Structures are given as C-alpha cells and as structure tokens.
Amino acid sequence: MKIVHTIKELQATLDDLRAQQKSVGLVPTMGALHAGHASLVKRSVAENDATVVSIFVNPTQFNDPTDLEKYPRTLEADCCLLEACGATMAFAPSVAEMYPQPDTRTFSYAPLDTVMEGAFRPGHFNGVCQIVSKLFAAVQPDRAYFGEKDFQQLAIIREMVKQLQLPLQIVGCPIVREADGLALSSRNARLTAEQRQQALRISQTLFASRTFAAAPGLRLEYFALVDGRTMQTISQWEETDYAVGCITVFCGDVRLIDNIKYKEPEL
C-alpha cells in the first residue's frame, strides 16, 4: 500500500489508475481507525479496482478546540490496518496541504443541517462539506463510502453531491458494534472503563425502543417528546425543565395512551 502526503503525489498515482480504466473508491476518515472503518474499506475494495483512504483530522469541522486537540492520531497503526484491508493508497495530508488558504466557502443544506449536530455544533457540517468536497475534487472517485453512524452527515453529503451534480455514488455502510452493542467510534478510546460501561445505555435504549416498535400485537400511533407545559415537541433536551414522553398505541383495535415524565420542575 502506498502512503502519500500531497495532492500531487495522490494524483500522479490516480492518473496511472485512470489510464488503465480502473475504478476508484474513496473512504474519507479522520484516522484512529477501527473495525467500523475497516468495514468501509473492505466494501470499497470489493466494489472498486483501487481504494484510496484519506486520513485527515479536519480542523474546520471542530467547533471545540479541545476536542480537536484531543482527537486521537495513530497514523502508523492506521496504515497497518489499511494494508490488511487491501487498500491501494493512504492519503495523509497536512493542514497546509488541504488548506493553503482559508476556505471561505459556505455550504447550507437546510433543513438537513440546522437540527441535531447542526444545532449543537455550529459550523460543523460546513467544515465537513468543505473537506469532503476538496477530497472529492482531489480524488474524483467513482464511489465514496461513509458510515451510517453519522446518519445526518451521510444525508448532508448525499444532498451536497446532488446539488453540485458530482458524478459519483455515495455508499452508506451499516454501523459496526462491539459484542455488547456499543457503536464503534474513534472517540471510544477516550472513555474510562467506568464511562465505557455507562455508555452501553445508549445502544441498550435504542434497541429497547426498536423492540417496542416491533412488538407483536402492538401498533404505534405516535411517540412524542414534549414540553410538559406547552405540549410542543422539544428538539433540545435543555430547552425545558419539564420533559415528558407521550405515547399512543393500538393493541388490536383498543387505543391505549400513556406517558412518562423524564424531568419535571419542583413545585
């Protein structure tokens, strides 16, 4: 596997591949690779003649400087994993290589990028679109692979590709989990043993909600997380001190309602 650090070196190899009519898959990553990334790379290797994996901790998508500083960087181990997965090339540029001058472009895909991560991490998706569009321009892949764990990111990238009319296919790949259900993430490396245990609640809660939706004999009409005073759906946990989950379910032809207070104000 070739490791290159500049767009010039990257494109020299890509030119050779293109001259031989080879198809190219791109797997954009920020490194600290794990089995989730490996599944993307293996899929690309299976579906393309050559696979380029970019390893770049993109500063423009971090709204928190401490998060950027603490993001794990493990280039040597990453390259071993990529070699074992059959990648053709690792592209690990410097910040100066990707941003020789500040990127002043803005990307806006409302309403996709105004909620959830877009609301909690201002500028995050703009930075993601800046770097992903640069990578697409540099590699010009036939297909690019993204994990479904970053579900909102995947939807925004699909929209960007559609609006910019880029001639490539975006392939979404399923979440990879530890045996106990925790979704794989480069950030898991920062969890203490106690936090690792606590984090299990995340997937357990999601799986429990899916079990409910598939429960025999029950048909969910709605579930809403609302402000207990206004009955309006809340989109941010901190926006109210009175959060109530309200549910309505048909059991056969019997319509049952229930609710649970997640937090309520002291009266």
Ligand code: PAF
């Ligand atoms: O999902 C990630 O790891 C990053 O957001 C990406 C797509 C590599 C862009 O930096």
